[in-house]
Amino acid sequence: MPSIYTLWNCPFILPIVLTHPHVIKVYVGNGADLMLPGTVPPFDHRATKGAVVAIADTENPTVPMAVGTCNLNLPQFDKVVGRVGVAVDVIHHIGDELCRLCKDDKVPPAVGLSGEIPIENAEKDAKDIDSSTEEKGDKNVESVDENSKTSIESNSEETNSKAIETNLEGGPYESSITPEDVDHIFQRALLQSLHMEIIPVPLSSSNFMANHVLKNMPDVDASVANIKRTTWKKSAKYLKAMEKLGFLKLKGKGDDVTVVSVVGKENETVKNFVTYKVKKAGATAPAVQKNELRTMLLYKPTHKSKEFFSIIDMPFSVLYTATELKACLNQFIAKQQLVDPKNPKNIIPDGHICLISGLPRGSLGREKVFPAFVKNFTELHKIVKPGQDATEVPTGRGPVPKVHIITEMKIGRKIITRISNFEEFYIKPEAFAEELRVKCSGSTTIGPCTHNPKLTEVTVQGPHGKLVTELLVKRGVNNGYIVFEDKLKAKKRK
Incomplete structure (x- = not known):
């Protein structure tokens, strides 16, 4: 099975299944399988059940972003709206572990197409394609009989006028999305709610929409996921459409409707629905950089607990x-009735809490119990990229690492800046060294860290601590995980 890097150079080795740009960004790019409603017909005749296929978006139809196997016989579908099922089981996608091993993971631009691509001759083109025969292949494409062609280019141009212009590295939605795409988002939000929640009915349409549909919207811009941008325009019409699909039952007329029942989790569509990451609700979070990495501190229980x-x-x-x-601690305290009757703010630890925390018996304040309690757990961490599912990220030992920047003077009055412990933040030494060489206008070297040979260290000539810090922040590293030590100032104080 070819990787996406191979397909970027030879995109027609495999049949390509097209999807919308936001599907790549929100779902497939995070490891989810490609659902049938998210595909864009017509399909390559080779995309039959069990066949290995590539997945690309309609804006860049020759730049595959994932590889997988067909779960359905796709050529039989002329229309996908309203249909259900997994179209492609994704095996390899942009941003996965294989991509992290590559030194250069920059996505190339779409391959220029001078004419239409003959799907029927794609296998032949794939065998003959190399750097010396690309031009010849293009001429063969133009000479194929018009009746045997399937024009991907014209299809992509038609879809591009409607599709979202989205940045795979986390850029904002810049253009309009089709009403059918928004319909699909709302339908999936309902299925997510039916799959994950127990919905108490009857419910008014406004309560149902607010507490169960809108609450389960994917992590997309609010201006995109708006009921007014659907083909239904109103919540009542949307609910009536879902009633026709058999997901719920309504009572009432016009816009004044009530949801009286919903299908159970045993429903085949609900049961087989693949869940996704929803947009978190609540108070407005402080402004952060769009590409800032998210850090998670986790605790693993030990045998004592x-x-x-x-x-x-x-x-x-x-x-x-x-x-x-x-x-969990509060639940244990309530269940074991450990609250001090004389002072409700305190608790009286039992043998289990004393064993875990090492605290003595007797009345203690809650604020003293938890710090001692959590020390018995093994500390782990995760560093999550924007849009990435935290469950797919491997855990690292100990607390979140800190990037160390040291500016010092070497023997011979030469000032250098050393940067180490940055690789866990998805920063590749080769690319980082090249960026520093350009930004700092100085030579750079890559080698083992002076204090810990297991780590890689990048050295740049000159005092560039402030500039390096700014570059790390732009790459998503929070300032709290950057430690800068200026040994030049320390020498001046002496």
Whole structure:
């Protein structure tokens, strides 16, 4: 099976299944399978069930972003709106572990097409294609009989006028999205709600939309996921359309409708629905850089806490956040009735808490118990890229690492700036060294770290601590994880 890097050079080795740009960004680019409603007909005749195919968006139809196997016989579908099922099981996609091993993961521009692409001759072109025969292949494309052609270029131009112009590195939506695309988003939001939640009915249409549909919208801009941008325009018409599909039942007339029942989780469509990451609701978060990496501190239970989790019926072999551990501790305190009757602000630890935390018996303030309690857990961390599913990110040992920047003077009065411990933040030494060479106008070297040979260190000539810090922040590293030490100032003080 070819990688996407091979396909970027020879895009017609495999049949290409087209989808909308936002589907690549929100779903396929994060490892989700390609659903049938998210595809764009017509399909290559080779895209039959079990066949290996590439996935590209309509704006760049010759730049595959994922590779997988067909789960359906795609050529039989002329229309995909309203249909269900997984079209392609994704095996390899942009941004996965294989891509992280590559030194240069920059996505190339679309291959220029002077004419229409004959799908029927794609296999032949794939065998003959190389640097010396590309021009010849293009001439063969132009000479094929018009009746045997399927024009991908014209199809992409028609779709481009309607599709979202989206940046795979996290850029904003810049152009309009088709009403059919927004319909698809709203339909998936309902299926997500039916799959994940127990919905108490009857509910008014406004409550149902606010608490179950809009709450389960994917992480897209609010201006895109708006009911007014659908083909239905109104919530009532949307709900009536979902009633026709058999997902719910309504009562009432006109815009004044009530949801009286919904299908159960045993429904085939709901049961087979593949969930996605929803947009988090709540208070407005402080402004952050769009490409800022998200850090997660996790805790792994040790053998001392096994009985603790058994008492509160919580899983032992999973990772917990600090907030989740605090909730578990409060649940344990309530269940074991450990609140001090004389002072409700305090608790009286039992043998389980004393074993885990090492605290003595007796009345203690809650603020003293949790810090001691959490010390018994193994500390782990994750660093998540924008738009990436945290469950796909491997865990690292210990707390979140810090990038070290040291400016010092070497023997011979030569000033250098050393940067180390940056690779966990998805920064590749070769690309970073090249960027520093250009930005700092000085020579750079790559080698093992002076203090820890297991780490890679990039050295740039000159005092560039401030500039390096700015470059790291632009690459998504939070300032709190950057440590800058200027040894030149320390020498001047002496």
